[in-house]
């Protein structure tokens with residue numbers, strides 16, 4: 001029997017998405033010889049099928065909303081429809097530029113990319129394209145993919161990958177799922193002209209502070225989006241361009257041109273050879289890792305969506321970098337602190353959230369919790385005659401009102417949140433906010449002026 005040829009590296013990275021790339025680059029900067037395996041486009045989900053193209057679509061949708069506001073305040077121009085194909089060309093050119101920048105950085109740092117799927121062939125061994133690669137350290141960063149619908153007629157739905165393949169704005173759309181991807185893509189489509197119905201299993205954004213979900217539901221309904229809470233999906237039927245959604249309560253909805261399934265994501269753990277190396281999964285089916293991103297096998301690590309801790313790009317990046325610092329940067333205690341990770345939902349209007357929800361704070365701190373609110377009409381909306389309000393919320397704990405949660409929905413919150421997340425992490429008290437002089441007139445000032 002002939003043995004496959006072998007190669008050696010200090011670090012083998014399986015998966016060229018946010019986490020894998022961040023770890024590879026940081027390790028190479030510390031002088032490690034790195035080989036990264038990626039059969040698809042570099043950049044993974046975020047750059048190619050996630051955050052970046054999604055944000056591009058959201059920006060287009062924001063422009064559509066801004067046009068409507070412009071008309072309401074007196075601009076003498078009718079809002080026009082988006083030339084979808086032309087915008088997608090801009091979007092994809094941006095994505096291609098982001099991807100190309102990785103290739104350049106890898107070349108500068110001497111990181112080798114093998115454009116093939118890889119699998120574990122035992123502890124310290126990775127097999128790809130007929131070659132066995134040996135190393136003391138393997139990083140599994142294979143990410144996640146949309147969860148397939150498990151109902152009859154599931155093939156009639158598209159998922160978030162299918163959303164990015166659309167070449168026109170569909171007229172009638174059903175979105176199955178009320179998580180952040182569902183509300184974001186549904187909101188984009190509605191702003192760009194689709195008639196959208198959302199079918200969340202329970203309520204919108206059930207993993208966020210409950211009031212955020214309620215405020216978003218009101219805002220989406222105010223924009224003409226149908227939101228059917230507590231929907232239990234039974235099946236899909238109909239023909240392409242006229243698909244019907246059936247509930248377990250025997251209700252029938254449609255026809256829809258597009259049914260978009262956004263019912264969660266599942267980790268890419270098959271075909272990676274986990275069994276060959278003895279890497280254990282957790283109860284939810286993600287790769288089990290400790291606080292230092294070690295798997296159950298010495299020398300095999302996992303970061304990003306595949307370990308299921310917090311499925312966001314900056315989390316995958318920060319965890320990947322911390323791991324590289326620990327393994328190659330002389331920082332044996334380096335690890336990511338997963339507390340107080342800020343996140344934004346690019347809905348219309350956007351949502352920002354960091355720290356504990358009110359319910360979690362009450363569960364942990366009981367009566368020591370005090371919640372402060374502000375609801376107001378942002379100036380531009382008010383100028384346009386809208387009654388819609390922006391909502392901000394501080395969740396505070398104890399006599400000195402340490403801020404443990406900060407949440408909001410309204411224009412600009414996506415950009416406002418980052419700085420306040422720093423303050424929260426530093427242990428800011430309500431009195432610190434009150435002592436900070438406001439920036440006027442802004443929406444953000446409400447955080448430091450609310451009573």
Ligand code: FAD
Nearest residue numbers: 015017018019044045046050118142143304305311312313
């Ligand atoms: P990925 O980026 O998924 O990369 C994994 C890579 O591994 C893939 O390229 C895959 O091809 C490769 N791979 C798989 N198997 C193998 C194998 N056997 N061998 C070699 N390579 C393999 N996050 C945010 O922070 N902000 C957002 O606004 C945001 N929006 C999103 C919108 C959408 C529609 C989606 C789907 C996701 C969004 N996310 C967002 C989440 C974000 O994209 C992920 O958290 C992030 O990409 C995770 O990075 P990762 O490195 O773990 O995995």
